[in-house]
Every structure is written in C-alpha cells, then in structure tokens.
Amino acid sequence: xxxIWAIVLAAGESTRMGTPxxxxxxxxMTIIEKVxxxxxxxxxxxxxxxxxxxxNEVLKxxxxxxxxxxxxxxxxNGMLSAVKSGxxxxxxxxxxxxxxxxxxxxxxxxxxNKMIDVYSGSGKGILVPVFENQRGHPLMADKxxxxxxxxxxxxxxxxxxxxxxxxxxxxxxTENPSVLKDIDTMEDYNNHINKSSQTWKRQxxxx
Numbered sequence: 023x024x025x026i027w028a029i030v031l032a033a034g035e036s037t038r039m040g041t042p043x044x045x046x047x048x049x050x051m052t053i054i055e056k057v058x059x060x061x062x063x064x065x066x067x068x069x070x071x072x073x074x075x076x077x078n079e080v081l082k083x084x085x086x087x088x089x090x091x092x093x094x095x096x097x098x099n100g101m102l103s104a105v106k107s108g109x110x111x112x113x114x115x116x117x118x119x120x121x122x123x124x125x126x127x128x129x130x131x132x133x134x135n136k137m138i139d140v141y142s143g144s145g146k147g148i149l150v151p152v153f154e155n156q157r158g159h160p161l162m163a164d165k166x167x168x169x170x171x172x173x174x175x176x177x178x179x180x181x182x183x184x185x186x187x188x189x190x191x192x193x194x195x196t197e198n199p200s201v202l203k204d205i206d207t208m209e210d211y212n213n214h215i216n217k218s219s220q221t222w223k224r225q226x227x228x229x
Contacts, residue, residue, distance in 0.1 A: 023138050025117025028066045028160075029108030030057060030089075032124035033074025033097040039208060042076040044124050045083050046211060053205065054080060056127035058087045064134040066120065070111055072104045102179040109171050120160040121180070128200035128214070129160065137162055137194050146192040148184060151201040157184075157193065158201030 032054055036043045044054040051059070054071075061069055069089040073080055074097025081091065094107035105121055112119060118141060120134065133151060137160070141149050147164035150157045161180055163171065167187075176182030184191055205211050 023065045023117075023142070024067055025115065026065065026067050026138055026141075027112055027116050027119045028061045028069040028122055029105070029112075029119050030054075030061070030069060030071045030122045030124050031101060031104045031108070032080050032084075033072050033077075033094040033104040033107070034101070034124070035075040035097065039206065039211070041208075042079055043205060043211065044076065044080050048127055048215065052083050053127050054124050055083055055087070057122060057124055057129075058084060058089060060127070060129060060131050061122065061134060062087065062089075063131045065138050066134065068116075070108060071124070072108045072111075074104060100179075102174065102176075105180060106172050106174070109168050112168065116165055118162055118164045120162045122160045123204050125205040126159060126200070126203065127205075128203050130198060130200060133196055133198050133201060134160070136196065140192065140194050144192050147190040148187055149192050149194050150184065151196050152193040153196050153199050153201050156202055159204075160201075 032044050045052045048056050058069065071084055071089055071091045072094050073091055074094040077093060092107055092111040094104045096103040109119065120137065137149055137151060141162055147166055149162040167183065171183060174182060205214060
C-alpha cells in the first residue's frame with residue numbers, strides 16, 4: 023500500500039545468542055532473509071533494514087532483496103536506538119511504518135496485510151497485534167508519531183508510546199501466535215528450527 027513502510031530491526035549484538043542470529047540458517051535461507059521474504063510478499067510499499075552490529079555479515083545476505091538499509095551507530099544502546107534510526111531514515115511522504123523484529127521470521131504475510139487493512143479503515147494512529155490478549159509485533163505507527171518516537175526517552179521503549187496514547191491505540195486480534203515469538207537464545211533457535219524444518223520440508227516436498 024502506498025506510503026506504508028516496514029522498518030526491520032537488524033542491528034542487535036545477539037548477546038544472548040552468542041553468534042549473529044540474523045544469519046543463522048532458517049527454512050533454506052537465513053532468519054533475516056525469511057523476515058524480508060514475508061514482508062516483501064505483503065502490501066507494504068517499502069522496506070528499510072536497520073543495521074548495526076555485524077552489519078557487513080547481515081548486508082551480505084540481504085543485498086539480493088529490493089530493500090533499503092541504514093546504519094544505527096548507537097546499536098549498543100539497545101532496540102529503541104534502532105527504532106529511532108529507522109524513523110529518521112523514512113522520507114517525508116511516508117504514511118505509516120510497521121516495526122519488525124529481525125529475529126521474528128514466523129510472522130506471516132497475512133498478519134501484516136490484516137494490520138494494514140485495519141489501519142486504513144480504523145482512523146487510529148497506533149496498532150499492535152494481539153494473540154490471546156497478549157501484545158506482540160509488528161507495531162504500526164502513523165507518521166504523526168515520527169518526531170515523538172525519534173525523541174522518545176523511555177526505559178520501556180515503544181511501550182512508552184503505547185502508554186501515552188491509549189485513545190489512539192488499537193489492538194488487532196490475530197489467531198496467529200507468531201506475533202509473540204522471537205528468537206533470543208540458542209535454545210529458542212533449536213526448539214523453533216526443529217518445528218519449522220518439518221513444516222518447511224512438507225511444504226517444499228523435501229525428503
């Protein structure tokens with residue numbers, strides 16, 4: 023949809039993982055590639071990947087995709103610094119942006135499209151997907167919140183934005199638990215990859 027951007031957070035140090043998790047194998051590609059594949063199949067118009075730690079390794083695997091990228095020099099300051107870098111990069115004519123975790127390859131294209139559809143008709147400025155009353159990602163924010171996000175100084179990060187604007191916040195119910203799941207540790211990765219590999223093999227016809 024015209025004016026809808028995706029900001030993909032891929033700047034983290036992967037401290038808990040112990041290795042650059044964005045480039046770990048996932049369903050015949052890497053984690054970050056799967057994230058981008060799902061987004062590019064959606065109604066999002068443009069995608070920007072926010073790079074930081076391990077930027078050269080990540081850039082090498084995403085260069086085949088039609089996505090833009092920017093560099094977060096403050097990546098050691100955590101996720102909010104990457105969010106700010108992404109919003110600073112956006113052009114003046116964007117309409118809204120969806121913030122994706124680079125370690126969340128499970129989020130399906132259908133969820134992304136549902137959020138865009140709901141945003142278009144809701145009149146709300148902030149949307150967040152919900153599964154069984156739990157909020158997940160990607161968060162979606164209207165252009166009017168750009169400056170506030172860039173200047174946000176809250177220990178809770180974007181949760182602080184949600185807390186400040188309850189009347190402009192809409193929870194989008196989904197039947198997909200993927201909005202709650204990310205990959206932080208090697209245990210997370212091994213548990214998920216074992217499940218997803220079986221599904222991928224069935225869908226691809228691999229033996």
